[in-house]
Amino acid sequence: MTGRFPAMRRGLGYLLGSLVTAAASLLALPVLVVPGATRSWASWHRRRADRLLASAPSEPQASPPRVGAGRLLGWLFAWIVTSLAFGIVAVVCAGNAVATAVTVPLWWALPDGTRAGGFGAGVPLTGWGTALTLGVGQFAVFAALTFGLVPPLARLHARISAALLSPSATEELAQRVETLTETRVGALNAHGAELRRIERDLHDGTQARLVAIAMRLGTARESLDEDPQTVARLLREAHETTEEAMTELREVIRTIYPPILSDRGLSGALAALATQSPIPTTLDLGAPGSGDPDIGAPGIGALGTVPAAVEAVAYFTIAEALTNAAKHSRAARCAVRLTRAGDRLTIEVTDDGIGGADETLGTGITGIRHRVLALDGTVHVHSPAGGPTTITVVLPCGS
Incomplete structure (x- = not known):
């Protein structure tokens, strides 16, 4: 029962939400038949369906369903019909269970002829005998129907919605080609930026140090016979600069392939x-x-x-x-x-x-x-x- 109650609660919230939005869709039908509006509406309901079907709550998809306008309209009409039908079933089951739970213990304070349930239905409450037998029995029946019917109906509705909004093989292939084209362009741009960065690092770092080494070695060669101390200093600086250049070169290589x-x-x-x-x-x-x-x-x-x-x-x-x-x-x-x-x-x-x-x-x-x-x-x-x-x-x- 512990695991079934959250499933019933999620399913009931999903079906009631679908019922309300389906009724609103009927009123706004002239607007929703516009492909752009339908696509946004379908995207939101696809996310609702995905969250219900997922084992854990998931983040919403970034883009609306990539299906054709004809299929979107087909989904809209099928979704309205199933939302109204399944939503009414959920309202009848859960509504009668709640109404029975409220009216049975309070039958004595209600007008004569009150029935244990909503929508004018249910067993008549004429005394504590009928309240504790027929009334409790009716509550048990509607509660069982709510727990037994609502979760599978909600999942069925979500699967129908997801199936109608899933792209066909041709649409998936077209979307795949579009995605690959975008990623390849991004990869080429990223590769170009990486090459420019490597070139800049080599030019501003390693190359500059190698030029400094060459200048010091040239000066040392010219001073070899006249100023041995200067030669020693220049050779020491050239050696240190060589080590720094090697370190920078290793860093550049590491960014290419560690x-x-x-x-x-x-x-x-x-x-x-x-x-x-x-x-x-x-x-x-x-x-x-x-x-x-x-x-x-x-x-x-x-x-x-x-x-x-x-x-x-x-x-x-x-x-x-x-x-x-x-x-x-x-x-x-x-x-x-x-x-x-x-x-x-x-x-x-x-x-x-x-x-x-x-x-x-x-x-x-x-x-x-x-x-x-x-x-x-x-x-x-x-x-x-x-x-x-x-x-x-x-x-x-x-x-």
């Missing part, structure tokens, strides 16, 4: 990230014992063979997410989990901070999204005010 991925694999690289994170971080690679952040390369067996491009995106995604958490979340702990299901690698980075992550404020999530979309992956950010924040990334890693 050497640790080649040396230790994805498992070892992520273990190093977890160890070096400013926030205590646990790492779970979906294998027994992999929750220890000191694990090494053998843990990759839980993930299978991962392409190099996917490894790099996974590494940069987790590194950026941990950096964001350290800068903005005020978190005390972070958790990183990777799981592999078929050709899909799922990454979850969770922190117990204050939440409220906003991609529009340049928190690094945009960079993560660009990298992931370039590989045809998906990014989902759940960060309610007060926390926690969870970034979920799914990457295709099939051969």
Whole structure:
């Protein structure tokens, strides 16, 4: 009963809400037949259906259903009919149960001829005998009908609505092509920006230091016979500048493909990230014992063979997410989990901070999204005010 009451409550709220909005739709039908208005209306009801069918509340979809205008109108009329029919059933069952529960104990204060129920129906209440027998029996029947009929009717209505608003194979293919086109453009832009950044780093940093080294060595060569102390000083400065240039060059190379991925694999690289994170971080690679952040390369067996491009995106995604958490979340702990299901690698980075992550404020999530979309992956950010924040990334890693 504990689990059935929330299901009945959600189902009843869903059906009553659908009944009210269906009645409003009939009044506003001339407006709703406009494709743009129908699409927005359908998008809102699709989100309601998805929340009801989901095992846990989900965030609303960002875009309205991508289906044709004809199918939207078909959904509108079918949804109005089913909403009215199913909603009336819910009102009759739940309404009579509530009305019976109210009238039975108060029969003595009600006018003669009052019946135990709403809508003028139900057994007549003529005394305590009928109230405690027929009245209680009627309440039990309508309560059972409410618990038994309302949740499945609500799920059926939600499934019908979701099915009618699901794109066809042709529409899915067209949407897929559009999405891939957008992500490829974003990937090319991101790649161009990355190349410009690398060029700028090399020009302003490493190249400038190499020029300084060459100038010092040239001056030292000219002063070799005349001023040995100056030569020694110039050689020392050239040596120091060479080390600085090498350090900067390593940093540039690390932003292209972290050497640790080649040396230790994805498992070892992520273990190093977890160890070096400013926030205590646990790492779970979906294998027994992999929750220890000191694990090494053998843990990759839980993930299978991962392409190099996917490894790099996974590494940069987790590194950026941990950096964001350290800068903005005020978190005390972070958790990183990777799981592999078929050709899909799922990454979850969770922190117990204050939440409220906003991609529009340049928190690094945009960079993560660009990298992931370039590989045809998906990014989902759940960060309610007060926390926690969870970034979920799914990457295709099939051969």
